[in-house]
Structures are given as structure tokens and as C-alpha cells.
Amino acid sequence: MNATFLIDAILWGSVVVLGWIAWQRGRPVFVTSVREGGMDFIHIVPRIALGVIGSGYIAAVIPAEFIIGALGPTSGWLGVATAVVAGAATPGGPVIGFSIGAVALKAGGGSPQVLAYVVAWALFAFQRLVLWEIPFMPAKFVWFRAAVSLPLPFIAAAIAMAVGKP
Amino acid sequence: MSDLPLKDPLPVDNVADGEPRPGKVRNPIGWSTIMLAALVAASAVLVYRRDGVNGLTEILSHDLSLFGGILPRVLAGCLLGAFIAEILPHDKVSKSLGPDSGLKGLLIGTAFGAILPGGPFTAYPVASALLGVGADFGATIAMVVSWTLIGYGRAVAWELPILGPDFTLWRIVISLPLPLIAGAFGRFVYARLHRGAAT
Numbered sequence: 001m002n003a004t005f006l007i008d009a010i011l012w013g014s015v016v017v018l019g020w021i022a023w024q025r026g027r028p029v030f031v032t033s034v035r036e037g038g039m040d041f042i043h044i045v046p047r048i049a050l051g052v053i054g055s056g057y058i059a060a061v062i063p064a065e066f067i068i069g070a071l072g073p074t075s076g077w078l079g080v081a082t083a084v085v086a087g088a089a090t091p092g093g094p095v096i097g098f099s100i101g102a103v104a105l106k107a108g109g110g111s112p113q114v115l116a117y118v119v120a121w122a123l124f125a126f127q128r129l130v131l132w133e134i135p136f137m138p139a140k141f142v143w144f145r146a147a148v149s150l151p152l153p154f155i156a157a158a159i160a161m162a163v164g165k166p
Numbered sequence: 167m168s169d170l171p172l173k174d175p176l177p178v179d180n181v182a183d184g185e186p187r188p189g190k191v192r193n194p195i196g197w198s199t200i201m202l203a204a205l206v207a208a209s210a211v212l213v214y215r216r217d218g219v220n221g222l223t224e225i226l227s228h229d230l231s232l233f234g235g236i237l238p239r240v241l242a243g244c245l246l247g248a249f250i251a252e253i254l255p256h257d258k259v260s261k262s263l264g265p266d267s268g269l270k271g272l273l274i275g276t277a278f279g280a281i282l283p284g285g286p287f288t289a290y291p292v293a294s295a296l297l298g299v300g301a302d303f304g305a306t307i308a309m310v311v312s313w314t315l316i317g318y319g320r321a322v323a324w325e326l327p328i329l330g331p332d333f334t335l336w337r338i339v340i341s342l343p344l345p346l347i348a349g350a351f352g353r354f355v356y357a358r359l360h361r362g363a364a365t
Contacts, residue, residue, distance in 0.1 A: 004323050007323065011246075018245075018249035022253050037246075040244040048287075052232055053226065053233060057206055057225060058206060060209065060212075060221070061212045094320060094324045095324055102329050102330075105329070118325075119344075122315060128286070132290065136247075137297070138297065145303075145348075152315075152344045155347065163340070
């Protein structure tokens with residue numbers, strides 16, 4: 001709760017500081033920025049509504065047991081590959097990927113596999129790409145960014161195997 | 167060459183007239199959204215058949231409160247992105263984050279992503295604004311990946327309580343090189359693709 005409050009304070013503090021700088025550049029600059037930001041907000045809200053409200057239903061029917069079972073410590077690189085696919089298929093939102101990862105760890109999942117799952121989910125959960133990233137950023141950039149991120153969970157798993165952590 | 171046609175240059179003077187920024191597309195609802203809406207509807211039907219109306223409304227009320235909590239931050243993120251697009255000088259950004267910014271540009275992108283406050287509602291509008299004022303794909307990829315994997319926002323608020331400090335800290339340490347790798351890889355591929363498309 002405190003951490004959330006702190007992050008909100010930093011966020012709105014940044015908005016105020018940048019807004020003040022824009023105001024110093026002149027009233028039209030400030031007004032244009034606020035109008036642009038406001039229009040972005042209005043355009044994005046419906047998609048975010050679908051994203052936030054939809055992810056709850058997707059999460060409720062996702063076969064978590066299957067994912068958890070596939071991430072066992074003896075699953076090796078096949079387990080890592082499964083983790084990457086599962087991470088991409090898990091809905092976005094702040095919690096779901098972490099929760100499934102935590103359950104997988106408690107159920108005896110291998111650390112590199114769970115790490116790959118969490119990293120893949122954070123980087124390119126398909127639902128997040130579509131509902132969060134594409135409304136905000138050029139679609140070409142979103143797909144390109146996701147494509148070049150594909151090797152990252154594998155690299156993370158390889159480092160985890162090499163150092164024997166977490 | 168900062169003149170590589172990666173992005174339309176931003177005519178700063180025009181922006182004050184309230185014209186929409188070039189390079190900024192407010193995406194219409196596309197096939198992917200429709201597909202996802204169908205997926206959500208199908209999931210909702212499955213939940214209804216399994217848990218009845220109570221199951222439906224329970225998830226709905228939880229998600230609605232989450233949605234209400236997120237909305238002000240989305241507004242803050244949109245304003246932040248708009249201010250950045252307006253006040254950052256195009257020439258300086260393309261020099262320090264553009265296609266020829268080298269490792270330094272990727273490092274700046276990584277550091278910026280790591281310290282950026284807030285969630286996706288902040289990071290994505292800011293990334294879009296940076297693309298608009300002259301940052302290239304490589305530096306922006308480094309920034310987004312860094313925000314995703316190293317940024318403290320999600321880690322402190324969600325990952326730490328759920329996965330515990332040991333896993334979270336090691337996950338972050340192991341992730342440290344990843345934004346640079348993704349940024350360098352992205353820049354390399356983008357430059358090749360672009361050259362291929364130009365010929």
C-alpha cells in the first residue's frame with residue numbers, strides 16, 4: 001500500500017514538474033499538451049476496460065495446473081520453451097503471471113523454467129500487447145519489440161542455470 | 167545520419183496549433199481487439215456455466231475496482247507522454263537516443279526505463295512520445311524492456327509480495343543485461359530491414 005502510494009506520488013509529481021516546464025514555454029504549449037493527453041486518455045479507456053475486465057475471465061478459465069505441471073525441475077529446455085509459450089498465452093494485468101509463477105515454485109517447479117515463464121509473460125503476454133501496448137504505441141513498434149524480445153526468456157533461463165540462482 | 171527516415175521529423179512549430187502529432191496514430195479497433203473481445207466473451211460464458219451468475223459478478227466487481235484504481239494513473243501517463251512530446255527538443259533526443267547513438271543511447275534508454283515511475287499507463291505513452299521526438303527503435307526497445315524487467319514499479323507493488331524477495335531480486339539481477347541485448351538486436355535487425363526495404 002505504501003509502495004503504491006509512493007509510486008503514485010512520484011508519477012503525479014513528474015506530471016506536475018513537466019506540466020510546469022510546459023507552462024513556462026507558454027500557455028499554448030501547455031494547453032495543447034493537456035488536450036493531446038486528454039484525447040489519448042479518452043481513446044484508450046474503452047480498450048483498457050476490455051483489458052482489465054476481460055483478463056479476470058480469461059484468468060478464471062486458464063488451465064493453471066497444466067502450466068505448473070509443465071515447469072518441473074527436470075523439464076530442461078523443453079520446460080523453458082513450454083514456459084515461454086505459456087507466458088505469452090497468460091493474460092496480462094499486474095498479478096496473474098506472478099501468481100501462477102509463485103504456485104509453480106511452491107509446487108516444485110524448476111527455478112529457470114519459472115523465471116523464463118515470468119520473464120516471457122512480462123515481456124510479451126499476447127493480451128497485454130494487444131490491449132495495452134497497441135493503443136499507446138505504433139503497432140509496428142509493438143510487434144517488432146515483441147519479436148526481438150523472444151530470445152530474452154531463454155537467455156534469462158541460461159543465466160539462471162549457469163549461476164544456479166534463484 | 168539523423169535524417170534516416172525512421173520517423174517523420176516532428177515540426178515543433180505545428181504542434182502548438184493543436185494539430186495531431188505526426189507518427190501518432192490513434193489506432194482504430196482492429197482484428198486483434200475483436201479476437202480478444204471474443205476470447206473474453208467465451209471465457210465469461212465458461213465462467214458462467216461453471217460458477218453461475220455469482221461467479222460472473224464476483225470477477226466483474228473485482229475487475230471494476232481494479233479498473234477504477236488504474237484510471238487516474240492512465241490519465242497521468244497520457245499527460246506525461248504529451249508533455250514529453252511537447253517539451254523535449256527533437257535534435258537532442260535524436261542525438262542521444264537516435265539510430266546513431268550507439269551503446270550510450272541504449273544505456274540511456276535502459277536507465278530511463280528503470281527509473282520511470284508508474285505502470286504500463288506511463289511507460290507506453292512515454293515510449294510513444296520518445297519515438298515521436300527522434301528516438302530510434304533500438305533505444306526505445308531498451309527503454310520498454312528495461313521498464314518491464316528492471317523497473318521497480320511492478321516489482322515492488324506485485325512481484326515482491328507474491329514471489330518473495332529472493333526470487334524477485336535474482337530475477338532482476340539476471341535481467342540486467344537483457345534491455346541492452348534486446349535494444350542492440352532490435353537496432354541491428356531494424357537497420358537491415360530498413361536497408362532491404364529501401365532498395
